[in-house]
Amino acid sequence: METPPAPVPQRADTARVVALFRSRAHNFVGHHGIEPGVHPMEAVPWLECVAGRGIVGDRFFDHRPDYKGQITFFEAEVHATVLDTFGVDVEPWVYRRNVITQGIRLAEWIGRTFEVQGILFEGVEECRPCYWMDHAVTAGVEEFLKGRGGLRARILKDGRLHIGANAKAEALR
Numbered sequence: 191m192e193t194p195p196a197p198v199p200q201r202a203d204t205a206r207v208v209a210l211f212r213s214r215a216h217n218f219v220g221h222h223g224i225e226p227g228v229h230p231m232e233a234v235p236w237l238e239c240v241a242g243r244g245i246v247g248d249r250f251f252d253h254r255p256d257y258k259g260q261i262t263f264f265e266a267e268v269h270a271t272v273l274d275t276f277g278v279d280v281e282p283w284v285y286r287r288n289v290i291t292q293g294i295r296l297a298e299w300i301g302r303t304f305e306v307q308g309i310l311f312e313g314v315e316e317c318r319p320c321y322w323m324d325h326a327v328t329a330g331v332e333e334f335l336k337g338r339g340g341l342r343a344r345i346l347k348d349g350r351l352h353i354g355a356n357a358k359a360e361a362l363r
Contacts, residue, residue: 204293207306207353208266210237211283211290212248231283237261237351239309244345245288256344258314262287263296264340272335276328284326287317287340289351296341309349317342 211231238246244260245251253259264287273279282290299313317340323332 205306206292207289207351208292209282209290210234210351210353211286211288212237212245213286214247214249231286233283235353237288239345239349239351241310241345241348248288258344259317259342260345261289261311261343262317262340263289263291263294263299263343264317265294265296265338266290266292268335268338268340272327272331275334276331278328280327285323285340286326297338299341299343303346307349307351307354308347309345309351310347311343312346314342314344316340 211233213231237248239261240246240251242256242260243252244257250257250259264282264285266282269282269285269290296313297316299311300315302313304311304313316337319332319335319339321332323335324330
């Protein structure tokens with residue numbers, strides 16, 4: 191019999207969605223051995239999340255059936271640590287994640303169904319950093335981000351995700 195995961199501390203009082211991004215095309219996927227693309231991450235006030243499909247207007251929308259990275263999350267706290275550790279001045283879109291959170295330890299959501307602002311997600315795996323991080327930010331960032339590269343998730347219930355304080359973020363199972 192499989193042991194259920196340990197309970198995740200609820201942080202509904204401090205969880206925040208601090209930034210939202212999408213990009214219409216890939217910069218790094220499919221660019222091994224050549225220069226990256228030049229498609230910007232667009233900062234938006236909300237993302238339209240569609241169950242099983244992804245984010246409307248994003249490069250991974252309808253990427254493939256049951257895709258595990260329909261939406262990606264990244265911690266603002268990790269971004270601040272990158273800035274301090276490497277002495278760089280980059281915006282959080284540089285990681286090419288869709289949702290920048292504050293007050294949520296994303297690694298705790300792997301293997302769990304969770305809700306943010308009424309939208310259901312399934313945390314699938316770490317959004318592992320790749321060698322492009324050293325190109326996009328600075329040398330050493332790929333290694334530094336291992337274990338804290340963010341979260342890949344599936345969208346289980348449609349909804350509109352907004353930037354905002356006190357976003358409800360709660361593990362359901």
